[in-house]
Amino acid sequence: MELKLILVLLLLLLAVGATADYVRPPPRKTLSFPWSKKPSSLPQQVHISLAGDKHMRIMWVTNDKNSPSIVEYGKSPNNYSFSSEGESTRYSYLLYSSGKIHHAVIGPLEDDTTYFYRCGGEGPEFQLKTPPSQFPITFAVAGDLGQTGWTKSTLDHIDQCKYDVHMLPGDLSYADYIQRRWDTFGELVQPLASARPWMVTQGNHEKEHIPFLEDSFVSYNSRWKMPYEESASSSNLYYSFEVAGVHVIMLGSYTDYDEYSDQYAWLKADLSKVDRKRTPWLIVLFHVPWYNSNEAHQGEGDNMKTAMEPLLYAAGVDIVFAGHVHAYERSSRVYNGKSDPCGAVHITIGDGGNREGLARKYKEPKPEWSVFREASFGHGELKIVNSTHAFWSWHRNDDDEPVRSDQFWITSLFGSSCCAENGPELRKMLLEP
Numbered sequence: 001m002e003l004k005l006i007l008v009l010l011l012l013l014l015a016v017g018a019t020a021d022y023v024r025p026p027p028r029k030t031l032s033f034p035w036s037k038k039p040s041s042l043p044q045q046v047h048i049s050l051a052g053d054k055h056m057r058i059m060w061v062t063n064d065k066n067s068p069s070i071v072e073y074g075k076s077p078n079n080y081s082f083s084s085e086g087e088s089t090r091y092s093y094l095l096y097s098s099g100k101i102h103h104a105v106i107g108p109l110e111d112d113t114t115y116f117y118r119c120g121g122e123g124p125e126f127q128l129k130t131p132p133s134q135f136p137i138t139f140a141v142a143g144d145l146g147q148t149g150w151t152k153s154t155l156d157h158i159d160q161c162k163y164d165v166h167m168l169p170g171d172l173s174y175a176d177y178i179q180r181r182w183d184t185f186g187e188l189v190q191p192l193a194s195a196r197p198w199m200v201t202q203g204n205h206e207k208e209h210i211p212f213l214e215d216s217f218v219s220y221n222s223r224w225k226m227p228y229e230e231s232a233s234s235s236n237l238y239y240s241f242e243v244a245g246v247h248v249i250m251l252g253s254y255t256d257y258d259e260y261s262d263q264y265a266w267l268k269a270d271l272s273k274v275d276r277k278r279t280p281w282l283i284v285l286f287h288v289p290w291y292n293s294n295e296a297h298q299g300e301g302d303n304m305k306t307a308m309e310p311l312l313y314a315a316g317v318d319i320v321f322a323g324h325v326h327a328y329e330r331s332s333r334v335y336n337g338k339s340d341p342c343g344a345v346h347i348t349i350g351d352g353g354n355r356e357g358l359a360r361k362y363k364e365p366k367p368e369w370s371v372f373r374e375a376s377f378g379h380g381e382l383k384i385v386n387s388t389h390a391f392w393s394w395h396r397n398d399d400d401e402p403v404r405s406d407q408f409w410i411t412s413l414f415g416s417s418c419c420a421e422n423g424p425e426l427r428k429m430l431l432e433p
């Protein structure tokens with residue numbers, strides 16, 4: 001009997017030892033995209049996003065400047081009962097000039113329904129599925145993607161999961177001034193981003209600012225138009241959307257956020273419209289984490305945290321997703337640097353697979369609020385089951401299959417005493433001029 005127990009203990013120790021000795025695979029190369037001749041009117045880099053209640057925005061690029069910005073769509077293949085005409089834009093950046101960037105809003109669309117569509121009146125047919133109008137709903141989350149072998153593996157793993165909406169907390173293409181890389185990124189993500197809405201916010205790699213020559217976010221704003229007008233924002237760098245009982249706020253870490261800024265005023269106005277009876281879940285995304293125990297980018301989010309955390313706390317935000325640090329970390333519910341049952345869970349998920357590699361060094365000792373941290377590439381899945389319960393899982397890529405490495409159930413603050421207690425404080429803050 002005792003011998004058996006000792007054996008079991010030994011085996012357990014061995015198992016633990018094996019995980020600790022786990023050797024991380026090396027970085028992977030940037031993907032190469034061989035040039036191939038395409039008809040100039042061929043729709044390329046097709047991606048979609050939510051654009052207000054029951055509507056989607058379809059975006060694509062053609063080299064042909066005369067190609068129309070029209071989307072035809074319907075509920076059965078090759079049978080387009082509807083069509084919608086949008087607009088187009090172009091930009092130039094140093095010596096580069098973009099193709100014609102089209103965007104068209106389609107709808108009203110039925111919920112949880114597959115639509116078939118084509119762009120510009122020709123070319124291949126694409127399929128998209130609209131999100132459900134009620135729980136359950138599943139989000140895929142991955143930031144700091146880039147375009148390396150690891151990005152490809154992250155995307156392949158996301159593709160295997162059943163999800164409704166992709167959320168990306170900044171750093172998309174890692175084009176880093178080389179505009180052609182925005183095109184190859186569009187090509188890389190098209191299979192996923194043409195099928196499910198991609199809701200993104202900006203990171204430092206989207207800035208591409210060159211003093212006296214190029215403004216910030218020129219390419220990002222032209223190519224990845226998000227529903228900011230639909231959410232009463234004046235900037236593509238921050239906006240919100242609602243889907244199936246979830247209110248999601250996308251903030252900008254690289255635009256003004258102090259209490260006199262437009263973004264701050266917009267955030268206050270947006271929070272004042274949140275009705276937790278309609279959207280029991282409140283989620284926020286931005287690029288630079290506020291709770292980060294990695295050595296990388298330490299303290300960079302502090303100013304934004306000081307300015308905006310009290311608002312998010314009073315509003316009872318459930319989850320905050322950030323990127324920037326190329327690793328994964330999950331906090332307890334936390335506020336003002338300490339665990340707090342009325343604060344948000346902060347999840348850093350800047351580990352999509354970019355070419356800069358992983359951020360391996362953590363601060364010791366681990367802060368009290370840090371529950372799980374690991375430097376591996378991967379993606380997350382958030383399944384919101386009902387108005388009170390959601391299941392979060394993080395899947396690391398390293399084993400070339402999506403290994404579920406961290407998971408937990410989270411309950412929303414809706415209906416908790418936190419919202420009731422902080423309610424008056426929030427109202428006071430929202431009413432301040």
Ligand SMILES: *[C@@H]1O[C@H](CO)[C@@H](O)[C@H](O)[C@H]1NC(C)=O
Pocket residue numbers: 074075076079081
């Ligand atoms: C095309 O779609 C319409 C409307 O959805 C439908 O009534 C019609 O039967 C479809 N035609 C074919 C050939 O599938």
Ligand SMILES: *[C@@H]1O[C@H](CO)[C@@H](O)[C@H](O)[C@H]1NC(C)=O
Pocket residue numbers: 385386387388389
């Ligand atoms: C919500 O889902 C959780 C987990 O499945 C379950 O325990 C709970 O009873 C559900 N609540 C409601 C109101 O359905």
